[in-house]
Amino acid sequence: MFGRSVARMKSFLLDDGQDKRAEAHDRKFIGIDANVDLPMHKPIAELGPGELFGEMTCRTFQPRSATVVAREPCVMVEMLRVILDMLVGTRQISEASKSMSKALKAPTFKGTSFKAQMDEKYRQRSLETHLRSVPLFASVGDEFLKYLKEKVELVSYNQNDVICREGEEADAFYLIRSGMVRVSQAMPGGEMVRTYLSRGDFFGEIGLLHAINRIATCAALDAVDVVKVPAAEFNLMLEKFPGVRAQLEPVADARMAATRGRVAPAGLRLDDYLNQGLFEAQNLLLIDLDNCTRCDACVQACAKAHDGISRLLRDGLRYDHFLVATACRSCRDPLCMTQCPVGSIRRKENLEIIIEDWCIGCGKCAELCPYGNINMHPLEVTKEVRTEVKSPNPNIPPTVKIEKKKSTTYKANTCDLCTQLSVPSCVYACPHDAAKRVDPQRFFGDALEMQNKLFDDEWTPARRYETHHTH
Structure with a gap:
């Protein structure tokens, strides 16, 4: 029904680690013919034929909580997250995200026994692993x-x-x-x-x-x-x-x-922090507007590092004296990954977004990103077009004419955090130390700490909370 692009058979030998932590976050498995163990420091479960695993990470976008090891040679059915979403049902999406992204919908098979079974197993495993951790x-x-x-x-x-x-x-x-x-x-x-x-x-x-x-x-x-x-x-x-x-x-x-006895200190804009969705981000590109000279060195450096296509815009929302640049935020709940029909977008443990070469250019991920941080860029491709040319003489078989024709397709692009480099190109190129990649919760501080420190006029953002800075 779904085809080979979203589900496939895989074989594993004895002691193969199938569901390793921080790997394959966009896939789940169904055991076919053998037993596997779920060790977490010590084995916490044994799964047999027909049992499901890997579904919790697919539904929460969190790292794997356990490693699954084959106890004997076995065969698994591996499927992409998009199929799991369809079988389980549409997730609840925030109103803020809906207002920014009009394409938030997904097909679902409601009322199926598979969904009921998944929900029950999800609750059981979530409770046990959460309490242990x-x-x-x-x-x-x-x-x-x-x-x-x-x-x-x-x-x-x-x-x-x-x-x-x-x-x-x-x-x-x-x-x-x-x-x-x-x-x-x-x-x-x-x-x-x-x-x-x-x-x-x-x-x-x-x-x-x-x-x-x-x-x-x-x-x-x-x-x-x-x-x-x-x-x-x-x-x-x-x-x-x-x-x-x-x-x-x-x-x-x-x-x-x-x-006790606290009032909101002047200048604290926690409501803006929440309304702009900054609390959902794990890695923000901030530009200090007090230092920025609008030279565009950050944009140019990004383009040079990515084949002439910049993956950031020096534009976006303002928070305090910072510009929240239009670049991937590494959202805690990445909507962009929820509806890819071919499973070509995923995120690694280091928060780098990977868009695989089999991206079909449908634009679904770009539509779903509430902050406009994914763009569709045209690509010229050359294809061979075969045309059958019939001969006027019926005794002569037709010949095949091969022509090379150029066409335009599209591929999604977004910030990859320049993970192959020690520092993101945009941050490194800024001559005024205005560009920073930060964890917003740590950079701006816990709200209670902010209130207490600001009340005593002591708090300033500390550089130790930056993920990258220039000097």
Whole structure:
């Protein structure tokens, strides 16, 4: 039905590592005729014929959490992420992304038993691997983790859904498995955003530790999955494992102190940071407008490094005194990868976007990027055209005339972070140290830290948070 370009048979020998960490993020496997192990420091599961694996990374765009090893020679069906998306159903897309990208839709086979089976396995594996990987649970024994796994639930929220509201009774503790959560408090004249939390963070501990109502409202910034630990199991865990309480109390006390008597300092534009989607980025190209002379050396250097085609525009949104250049942001939820019909776009562990040579130029990835960071560039190709020329004499067989004709096709292009070089060309070429590649969350600082430091007039962005700078 889908053809060889999206699904294929693969054979593996004994001890072959099939699903290695940080590799093949855009593929999943179905075992056909043999057993495989899922080791994670120690084996955590054994899969047999017909079992699925690799689906969690395809759905969350996160690195692999385990390595799969063949216990005996086996045959697998490997399929691209696009087929999994079609079988499981359309993902929830943020309203901000929808407003910027009009092509956000995907075919789906709703109501299939495959989708129900996938959802059940996804929940089971997500809970187990997440609980094992959270540092907070380092002191919790395996036996209690198994008990906890049966008591917690995996809950999903769409954009702007309220997870817990300020003033309500504290009834659960939450671990963020994927997505971003906004933490805010009611203030005279409106609401003040205190911070934002992402994958691996937790919230809800203050009300449970101090037996008080919620002191803040937590809402989903985009599609969010959380592990919800009910209050009874949370309190039992604190009682049995004092090490967990010892880790939680300093965090809760610091968060409580940060909310007392604080007002929004002048110049802090956290709302802009959220509205512009900067919280979704992992690697931003920033241009310091106080230093930039508009010489375009960055654009020219990019073009020279990429066969005359620049992959950045010195234009974009402004945040503080920085220009957020039009270049790939390495989004946490890369919409550009979700609907490629031939699976030609993928991302490596170092955040480099790879667009394979089999790109058919359909432009779907460019349509889906909410920030205009993928462009379609024309390519001239030469094809052989064979024409059959019949002879006037019926006794003479026709001849084949071969002509070479030029035609134009298109291929997607986006920033590749110049990973083959020590520093991105645009950053290296800037004569005024205005161009920087940064991790925005670290560069601009955690929102609570920003508020505290700015309140005392101490905070400035530190160079240690840059991924690349010129000198």
